[in-house]
Amino acid sequence: MPRLSLSVTTDALRLAQPFRISGYVFETADVLVVELDDGTYRGRGEAAGVYYMGDDLPHMREAIEGARKAIEAGPTREALRALLPPGGARNAVDAALWELEAARTGQPVWRLAGLEAAPRPIVTTFTISADEPEAMASVARGYRAARSIKVKLTGELELDLRRVAAIRVARPDVWLGVDGNQGFARADLDALVRGLGEHRVALLEQPLKRGEEGLLDGYRSAVPIAGDESLLSLDDLTQAKGRFDVVNIKLDKCGGLTxxxxxxxxxxxxxxxxxxxxxxxxxxxxxxxxxxxxxADLVDLDGPTFLADDRTPSVTYTDGTLFVRPEVWGTREAAAR
Incomplete structure (x- = not known):
């Protein structure tokens, strides 16, 4: 691969509304944008990092600048996994390498990734930030086209179950999952799972803190449990079986699509x-x-819906589904300078 020019910039994204989860309230989101240019074609990638691991903009930028020479030398995506650790910095560079390869070869990323057919619209969850039960139910009613809803909980057991109950009444028709974001104690788990089952909740994501995965050994839950913060990258999957039923893969956590x-x-x-x-x-x-x-079996890719302004061109949300048109990313058309 010929030598590349590496550009690293940052954007402060403004949220349309504050977004509350267990232990955090977000009003803005800072992201890092990487562009790799070979003089003819370019590739782009964006990353937010992993806030609960201290993987913020300064950390990501420092990691990329520390590897600038090797990145500009044009590594393969597999070589990049040795250059940068899992996290936002590698994710942004990895995405840029994928798009650059797509532009050079004229092959879309989905084909380079080995998919047998062109991507189809996929059902995605739409997330409801933690709030008072009726306010959350109102948001659920507002998601008229949603087929799948994910509810942010805070670890307040009784209040959380009232939140879920209100949303289920408001939207009896949707697939419903909840995200504990590490907010619950092991002692709450039986009551939590029982209450979720009463409201036909189909997934419980990350109820316990990262580092407490062992407390799930041998636990039989009537509601499937997904690992998120506990399962950052490929290495963490050695501890998944017997504790989790589902692996939530986030590219910012694991370091990219590769x-x-x-x-x-x-x-x-x-x-x-x-x-x-x-x-x-x-x-x-x-x-x-x-x-x-x-x-994937489950898709939770509604990040742009929380923003006051998105990039143009943008992904498309229609009838509860997500679709990415070729001009957005990952094709020669998208990578045109």
Missing amino acids: EGLMMAAEARRQGLGVMVGTMIGTSLATAPGFVLGQL
């Missing part, structure tokens, strides 16, 4: 379900996840 595809294959090998999630970001960050989402 490793995300590897994680999906390993999850399948272990008999685990595959979920694709995202941090808050623009359509540029969402598009690589859409490719991985073609292989």
Whole structure:
């Protein structure tokens, strides 16, 4: 690969409304944007990092600048996995390498990734930020086209179950999942699972803190449990089986689509379900996840819907589904300078 020019910029994204989860309230989202240019073609990638791991903009920028010479030398995507650790920095560079390869070869990223057919629209969850029960129910009613809803909980057991109950009454028709974001104690789990089952909740994501995975050994839950913060990258999957039913793969966590595809294959090998999630970001960050989402059982790629303004061109949300048109990312058309 010829020598590349590496550009690293940052954007401060403004959220349309504050977004609350267990332990955090977000009003803005800072993202890092990488562009790799060979003089003829370019590739782009965006990353938000992993806030609960201290993977913020300064950390991501420092990691990329520390590897600038090697990146500009034009590494393969596999070589990049040795240059940068899992996290946002590698994710942004990895996405740029994918798009650059697509532009050079005239092959879209989905084909380079080994998909057998062109990507199709996929059902995605639409997330409801933690709030008072009736306010959350109102949001659920507002998601008229949604087929799948994910509810952010805060670890307040009684209040959380009232939140779920209100949403289920408001939307008896949708697939419903909840995200604990590490907010619950092991002692709450039986009551939580029982209450979720009463409201036909189909997934419980990350109820316990990262590092407490062992408390799930041998636990039989009537509601499937997904690992998110506990399962950052491929290496973490060694501790998934017997604790989690589903692996939530986020490209910011694992370091990009290259490793995300590897994680999906390993999850399948272990008999685990595959979920694709995202941090808050623009359509540029969402598009690589859409490719991985073609292989997933569950898709949670609604990040751009929380923004006051998205990039143009943007991904498309229609009738509860997500679709990424060729001009957004990952094709020669999208990578045109």
